[in-house]
Amino acid sequence: MNVNTLADLTAQGKKPDVLFWVGCAGSFDERAKKITKAFVKILNNSGISYAVLGPEESCTGDPAKRSGNEFLFQMQAMANIEVLNSYEITKIVTTCPHCFNTLKNEYPELGGSYEVEHHTQFLKKLLNEGKIKIQGGVFKGKRITFHDPCYLGRANNVYEAPRDLIKKLDAELIEMKNCKSKGLCCGAGGAQMFKEPEKGNKDINIKRTEQAINVKPDIIAAGCPFCNTMMSDGVKSKEKENILPVKDIAELIAEAKDL
Amino acid sequence: MELMPNFLFFIILSIGIGFFVLNIKKLIYNIKLGKDIDRYDNKSERWKNMILLALGQTKMIHRPISGVLHVVVYVGFILINVELLEIVTDGILGTHRVFAPFMGSFYNFLTATFEILAFLVIISVVVFWIRRNMIKIKRFMNPEMKGWPKYDADVILYFEIVLMFLFLSMNATDSLLQDLNTPNYINAGSFPISKYLQPLFNDFSQSNLIILERVFWWLHIIGILIFANYLYYSKHLHILLAFPNTFFANLDSKGRFKNNANVTKEVKLMLDPNADPYAVNSSDSPPEKFGVSDVIDMNWVQLLNAYSCTECGRCTSECPANQTGKKLSPRKIMMDTRDRLTEVGDNYRINNKKFIPDGKELLNDYISPEELWACTSCNACVEACPIGIDPLSIIMDMRQYLVMEQSSAPGDLNNMMGNIENNGAPWPFNNQERLLWANEN
Ligand code: SF4
Ligand code: SF4
Numbered sequence: 140m141n142v143n144t145l146a147d148l149t150a151q152g153k154k155p156d157v158l159f160w161v162g163c164a165g166s167f168d169e170r171a172k173k174i175t176k177a178f179v180k181i182l183n184n185s186g187i188s189y190a191v192l193g194p195e196e197s198c199t200g201d202p203a204k205r206s207g208n209e210f211l212f213q214m215q216a217m218a219n220i221e222v223l224n225s226y227e228i229t230k231i232v233t234t235c236p237h238c239f240n241t242l243k244n245e246y247p248e249l250g251g252s253y254e255v256e257h258h259t260q261f262l263k264k265l266l267n268e269g270k271i272k273i274q275g276g277v278f279k280g281k282r283i284t285f286h287d288p289c290y291l292g293r294a295n296n297v298y299e300a301p302r303d304l305i306k307k308l309d310a311e312l313i314e315m316k317n318c319k320s321k322g323l324c325c326g327a328g329g330a331q332m333f334k335e336p337e338k339g340n341k342d343i344n345i346k347r348t349e350q351a352i353n354v355k356p357d358i359i360a361a362g363c364p365f366c367n368t369m370m371s372d373g374v375k376s377k378e379k380e381n382i383l384p385v386k387d388i389a390e391l392i393a394e395a396k397d398l
Numbered sequence: 399m400e401l402m403p404n405f406l407f408f409i410i411l412s413i414g415i416g417f418f419v420l421n422i423k424k425l426i427y428n429i430k431l432g433k434d435i436d437r438y439d440n441k442s443e444r445w446k447n448m449i450l451l452a453l454g455q456t457k458m459i460h461r462p463i464s465g466v467l468h469v470v471v472y473v474g475f476i477l478i479n480v481e482l483l484e485i486v487t488d489g490i491l492g493t494h495r496v497f498a499p500f501m502g503s504f505y506n507f508l509t510a511t512f513e514i515l516a517f518l519v520i521i522s523v524v525v526f527w528i529r530r531n532m533i534k535i536k537r538f539m540n541p542e543m544k545g546w547p548k549y550d551a552d553v554i555l556y557f558e559i560v561l562m563f564l565f566l567s568m569n570a571t572d573s574l575l576q577d578l579n580t581p582n583y584i585n586a587g588s589f590p591i592s593k594y595l596q597p598l599f600n601d602f603s604q605s606n607l608i609i610l611e612r613v614f615w616w617l618h619i620i621g622i623l624i625f626a627n628y629l630y631y632s633k634h635l636h637i638l639l640a641f642p643n644t645f646f647a648n649l650d651s652k653g654r655f656k657n658n659a660n661v662t663k664e665v666k667l668m669l670d671p672n673a674d675p676y677a678v679n680s681s682d683s684p685p686e687k688f689g690v691s692d693v694i695d696m697n698w699v700q701l702l703n704a705y706s707c708t709e710c711g712r713c714t715s716e717c718p719a720n721q722t723g724k725k726l727s728p729r730k731i732m733m734d735t736r737d738r739l740t741e742v743g744d745n746y747r748i749n750n751k752k753f754i755p756d757g758k759e760l761l762n763d764y765i766s767p768e769e770l771w772a773c774t775s776c777n778a779c780v781e782a783c784p785i786g787i788d789p790l791s792i793i794m795d796m797r798q799y800l801v802m803e804q805s806s807a808p809g810d811l812n813n814m815m816g817n818i819e820n821n822g823a824p825w826p827f828n829n830q831e832r833l834l835w836a837n838e839n
Contacts, residue, residue, distance in 0.1 A: 165835075200818070
């Protein structure tokens with residue numbers, strides 16, 4: 140796959156328009172890497188000038204901060220900000236709402252101010268500007284329900300961009316009982332992804348998956364690598380993984396474009 | 399002799415108001431125990447927030463049934479209190495319906511409106527009671543609602559019903575006395591609701607009616623004064639505090655968790671190659687405590703939040719952790735904070751504005767780590783709260799204390815943090831391999 144790092148481009152005396160912040164899940168997690176690749180395919184196809192940090196990227200510190208380790212968070216943030224500022228980065232796009240939120244909201248006070256977008260906002264803009272085209276085709280008439288990531292929706296009030304993209308696929312967008320500002324968490328946020336849940340009577344991702352299954356979708360769309368994992372696990376535990384795929388919006392678009 | 403009732407009224411009113419002011423002072427003292435935080439920026443947004451949420455109750459309507467009923471009780475409560483103006487004036491001057499001669503037919507319109515509102519309030523309160531005690535709506539049944547909170551909620555409903563009936567009975571006897579051309583009872587007012595109560599009093603003699611009317615009048619005003627002084631001990635404090643609480647609420651995007659400025663100082667020192675390594679410890683002030691383990695570590699907005707909480711449970715009913723049977727309930731976080739704050743505030747006041755350790759803390763004695771670790775930081779509670787309370791900020795600050803002061807994160811999280819520290823990712827991968835995906839298919 141053709142992906143430039145900032146270090147490469149800078150060595151060639153070039154500067155990309157936007158930095159794609161891949162995130163730890165997008166870099167290392169098997170499932171999330173597919174989302175990364177789908178998004179890169181769209182970027183490459185659109186001819187956008189972008190780059191990634193590669194080994195110069197490091198965890199934003201979100202899970203550390205949400206665990207209560209402010210010190211580790213700020214160490215990570217300061218180190219990342221130093222890298223970003225040294226490359227004079229102004230625009231960042233990311234496929235992870237947690238990275239998105241942290242970069243956008245918590246870095247400025249520490250010296251890192253950038254224009255940060257979630258990939259669904261970014262894709263929506265490309266679409267409006269005519270830089271990418273989306274044909275329905277494969278998804279025509281399919282029932283797709285969108286699971287709002289907490290850190291995209293409630294935390295940052297982005298509800299429409301992902302939905303607009305789904306509609307562009309000629310798909311039938313159906314809403315779960317809890318959606319948008321009332322969306323139910325997948326259970327991964329606040330560093331829950333990295334620990335066992337506390338004692339209770341159900342796992343949160345199962346509850347959310349049940350809400351999704353209730354509206355009889357053909358596809359569950361997600362906009363976050365962690366939600367994706369949680370929902371996929373939920374679908375598996377209901378033994379529906381063969382009939383009910385969980386896909387990121389970027390994957391849907393890449394598939395629609397046959398990339 | 400003539401002046402006795404005025405004098406008595408004046409005394410009772412002064413005592414009522416005096417205690418009320420005392421309670422408010424206690425409240426302000428307790429809230430000011432909190433740490434500083436700047437919430438005076440962006441005033442126009444803040445006014446707007448207050449007008450929309452507190453005055454306009456725009457978030458209450460998200461739950462239509464309770465929302466509409468609540469608006470009725472609230473509007474009724476406020477408007478009927480306009481009548482208080484006349485009652486207090488009458489009480490002090492020894493007059494009766496002093497405003498009537500000045501207002502003409504508008505007076506009739508007002509009294510009729512108040513009566514209809516009183517009736518609607520009674521209906522709403524009855525429905526509220528049924529919801530809590532017969533339908534037993536789930537969010538009123540959580541464990542933290544046992545005991546005093548349940549009792550408190552019911553007491554308020556009984557109070558309101560009694561006050562409304564006293565008000566209507568007062569009008570019923572008054573209008574009967576008017577019909578009898580009793581001296582002092584001037585012909586004024588229109589009584590579309592209380593006329594249905596008149597049959598209850600038809601058989602009384604004129605002099606007994608006067609006694610009854612006076613008794614209702616006195617009980618009504620005394621009831622209101624008792625109610626005002628009950629607020630401090632009750633979740634009903636929200637009728638006052640919803641206003642400052644929405645004014646001072648967080649206006650930032652909900653995803654922005656505040657950065658701890660003391661940590662920033664330390665991190666900057668660590669990263670600055672020219673920094674004096676001993677500088678951190680050389681200052682005389684004791685090292686800052688990180689995070690929150692007791693109420694005095696919180697900022698004053700968090701404390702104001704705790705006193706404002708209506709215990710409605712909208713937050714808890716939206717909480718994914720609570721919905722799946724975890725111990726965490728954001729409402730309980732607020733209630734615990736309030737209970738502990740009242741305790742700590744009393745401690746300060748009794749001990750000459752010093753805190754004498756009482757062997758208790760908010761953490762562990764009220765809120766357990768198990769509750770704190772169950773939170774997904776999803777912001778559903780913050781979104782759900784009709785008056786802009788932020789339970790999540792307290793949860794996160796308490797986690798900060800657990801991790802930074804006590805190193806007591808769950809083992810899995812310690813592993814995750816160790817990975818970030820060593821490899822720059824929450825999993826044990828080599829950071830040099832960040833771009834491997836680009837070469838995979
Ligand atoms: S932020 Fe935490 S406490 Fe609030 S609703 Fe979500 S999980 Fe519950
Ligand atoms: S925090 Fe808000 S939503 Fe929760 S119980 Fe209190 S007032 Fe209700």
